[in-house]
Amino acid sequence: MIQTRRTITLGLVAALGAVLLKPVRALAAWNDGAFKARSTMDGMKALGISNPQDSSDIVIRAPEIAENGAVVPIDVTSNIPGTTRISVFIEKNPFPYTGSFEFAAGAVPFVHLRAKIGESTPVRVVVAAGGKFYTTAKDVKVTIGGCGG
């Protein structure tokens, strides 16, 4: 990754935001820093995600080749016990952080969503469970981009 002055500044702002806004409840406030982050790394930092471990217990179901980048169906299932949150990053989108999904009171750690994907990219999922973070990624090829066009 090319570190321009801008991305460094953004990263710092995001990191600072994460420290200042250390949330009482993770999704209590709209995490502006994370959503405006230009890279997956900065987005994770803003969300307070550190040292995610690779896990094969997270299943991402998405098309290998998506013909229409404007609507790409993505299914995420976490088989990690105690999963409270699933966060999705589309690494090569202008703003990779796509969203977080929280589960409570009997909700099964599964979510189906449809996203816009600008170009072929890894789709990265981070699962929060018991105060720890787990991650996996799946490549999605896009033939027609979903941004602009």
Added chain:
Amino acid sequence: MADPMKIRATLQGDVADVRVLMAHPMETGTRKQAGKVVPLHFIQNISATLNGKTVFSADISQAISRNPVFAFKVKGAKAGDKIAITWKDNTGDTRTDETTVRGGS
């Protein structure tokens, strides 16, 4: 006021399979129409309750597709239970719709 959501909640065993379709343009703020940039307009928060208790919530970005579709599953639901879903967008517009969990076919 935005158009109503379409929500379907079907029981499979003791798990309610909830699918929702929201009517929303989900503008990214980069698309141009007749040479003018269409301003950013997208759903930011979603929350869902089962009989008044929050079971699922989400913060999402403009990268979610137009007319967003989501599906999630809630364990321990019974036929007749109430599922309510609320979304809120970046302009402050909001909408809540409700449905009843139906028994599996």
